[in-house]
Amino acid sequence: MLFSITRAASGAGEPPQGVVEEQLPRRNCLYRPRVANVDLLVLVMALKEPAPDWQLVSRLLVLAERQEMKALLCLNKMDLLSADELTEVTGTLDPFPYPYIPTSALLGRGVDALKARLQGMVTVFAGPSGSGKSSLLNAVQPGLSLKTAAVSEKSKRGRHTTRTVSLLPLEGSGAVVDTPGFSRLEFYDLEPEQLPAYFPEIKARAAQCSFNNCFHISEPGCAVRDAVSASQINGLRYEHYKLFYQELLDRRK
Ligand SMILES: Nc1nc2c(ncn2[C@@H]2O[C@H](COP(=O)(O)OP(=O)(O)OP(=O)(O)O)[C@@H](O)[C@H]2O)c(=O)[nH]1
Ligand SMILES: [Mg+2]
Ligand SMILES: [Zn+2]
Structure with a gap:
């Protein structure tokens, strides 16, 4: 915008x-x-x-x-x-x-x-x-x-x-x-490490993860993934989180 x-x-x-x-x-x-x-x-x-x-x-x-x-x-x-x-x-x-x-x-x-x-x-x-x-x-x-x-x-x-x-x-x-409609949206000036802060349901649980540098992908003791398994976090939203995280990582290569 x-x-x-x-x-x-x-x-x-x-x-x-x-x-x-x-x-x-x-x-x-x-x-x-x-x-x-x-x-x-x-x-x-x-x-x-x-x-x-x-x-x-x-x-x-x-x-x-x-x-x-x-x-x-x-x-x-x-x-x-x-x-x-x-x-x-x-x-x-x-x-x-x-x-x-x-x-x-x-x-x-x-x-x-x-x-x-x-x-x-x-x-x-x-x-x-x-x-x-x-x-x-x-x-x-x-x-x-x-x-x-x-x-x-x-x-x-x-x-x-x-x-x-x-x-x-x-x-x-x-x-x-x-505003006019659009169908694509790029992230600008965003580092993958910043992403968890922009998913409120992830941000709210991150403090409970075993590692304080957990990015909620495959780390053990991840409270976010536990919440996804328990359907406390919407699985679709979590898939989008992972997708965007990877997209931001790929862009840095
Ligand atoms: N059935 C149905 N049609 C709707 C509804 N809301 C909008 N439409 C129709 O959808 C079409 C597009 O609506 P617009 O309001 O022009 O859509 P827009 O999001 O402003 O589109 P852009 O200006 O191109 O970004 C029109 O034919 C509307 O009549 C709805 O609640 N139900
Ligand atoms: Mg319009
Ligand atoms: Zn985690």
Whole structure:
């Protein structure tokens, strides 16, 4: 996210003024994150059309941790899933160390809960093209009238409808930033040793590992791996941790 928001120009109670310093690259890559004064990252992932990319969710959450932003996951397009299918998805996500809400911009489900979370916050909406970021924002505040477009019939992927980053004041208090969709996210200036600190569920248990330099990969007496075995840490999240750790190691070679 290549933009920064300054509160300097706004008075008490007024929405913060936005200054877009640079635009996001349009397609498939997001570079070095430089986000200032953003309180909350709302990560919008469609449950279907396009299919969810959980690894991208974990990547973005690392980014949120690095930027010390709160994070909220919206599982959008819940109307495209049966109740059983939704239960199955939330079952594979749990335990999830961040709040999440199933939403449907189409039916207005979860929109009040989302709206409540945005009050008084500067929030960035991020996620793949076609996941429904602009649609959810329109549902939260119909006056926004943000442009949306159907996903491609054939590939079920988004059409990169939102092309620029825009800061929008919210009724009440707060502001939201709609951003273009992306599907790839690289880590910048990140050493593998720093990674455990950006997975809160790992960070919380690291002190109990036998070795204080444990990186939770294959070391004996690892409290993190024990927690994964006991389903206290989500196995998928742990797989992403290992994947990112290896990626960061490989990059150093
Ligand atoms: N069935 C269903 N369709 C939805 C929902 N939310 C959004 N859509 C549809 O999904 C398509 C893409 O929505 P957008 O809001 O344009 O998606 P976006 O994330 O802003 O996409 P980009 O701007 O390209 O990054 C549109 O046709 C929306 O009507 C939902 O909850 N359910
Ligand atoms: Mg959009
Ligand atoms: Zn460990």
